[in-house]
Amino acid sequence: MKGMMSYDLMETIRNTNEWMGASARAMASYPIWGLAPHPMFKALSAWGRVTERSFARMVIKPDWGIRSITGDDGRDHLVSVETLIDKPFGGLIHFKVTGREPMARRILLVAPMSGHYATLLRSTVASLLPDADVYVTDWHNARDIPVSEGKFDIEDYTLYLVEFMKFLGPDINVIAVCQPAPLTLAATAYLAEEEPEAQPRTLTLIGGPIDPDAAATEVTDFGRRVTMGQLEHMVIQRVGFKYKGAGRLVYPGLMQLASFISMNADKHSKAFSDKIMAEAKGEGSEHDHHNRFYDEYLSVMDMTAEFYLSTVERIFKGLEIAQNKFTINGKTVDIGKITTVAVKTVEGANDDISAPGQCVAALDLCTGVPDAMKAQHLEPGAGHYGIFAGGSWRTNIRPLVLDFIDTHAGGVKPFRKGRSKVTPIRAN
Structure with missing residues (x-):
């Protein structure tokens, strides 16, 4: 096989x-x-x-390891992780802070599916928890998903995000980190046309390849050098007999790890x-x-073959998001339909994975969003990891993102039945 x-x-x-x-x-x-x-x-x-x-x-899923945070009352509050939605290829989790009133800010962190688990955002979550209720997309390891569960490509990924946003309601603020930035933009545009009242309040895109051609990196150059047939032949394998997903075609996490390490071999x-x-x-x-x-x-975790290959073919080679030609089930998703969601992009000046220019391209695509609701930030001296989890994030970027959320929170949107009431944040 x-x-x-x-x-x-x-x-x-x-x-x-x-x-x-x-x-x-x-x-x-x-x-x-x-x-x-x-x-x-x-x-x-x-x-x-x-x-x-x-x-x-290499075969262990890390624990979140966030045990408690200090609240405004000066007390330590225990933190537990609760699963709100559990689907075959991923779920939605919530970091529940015991004994704390619901927070005004509600943030959905869209974690990348690019070889690492969502726990890669551990420090990001820990830095946001004192000031917000935090939800995270928790993607599952493809090697543990039986073949009977079917395929999972970038269209399925986008529809998962649509479902998560609809579940959380319109007072959510979305932050997408790296790989999911273009698909999160597409999910927001999908909601803008299909269910406008379910759109998030704000959308922050951090270091994502909205337009990979805007600035070349080793990642984008590799995508252009090889054909899809060559790529499938070189990197796609079937899960072995040891795991539940035996027989599923995947891009193995170990192969992705080797690629990561080779980019900075001397440093490692x-x-x-x-x-x-x-x-x-x-x-x-x-x-x-x-x-x-x-x-x-x-x-590291395995990605389904169809997700990896469709990402390369449609996002990097076909530039479907960059050219506003992305489709779901044959229907074009028009990013220009987004009109009420404030959009911010964050880039690192030294990012060698998603170089400056790739992410900020999202603002030009959002033709329906007023300029007053758009913002961009280029962090000097910051690499890819630093803009969402390193010192640059903690010192400079995090306060800017929270200010952006507060500025564009607007009035109170309807609360869905059964969800805890939160205090509205008024724009200054």
């Missing part, structure tokens, strides 16, 4: 490296070597610990060398910066 043997081969290699790390750690840690102390044993043990942990993380190599040396010297710790970053970075 196409790709199943190569999928299992990748998993075998990962498993073998994990086993080799565990074996080296255990062997070099025997007390007997204390009788003949030699730095080789400490180095081997350190290499084993780092290797075992790294390869084990130095990071692991430094970590092994620190462990050998006894200076490593469980929750140091290296472990916190790579526990998340190395945890």
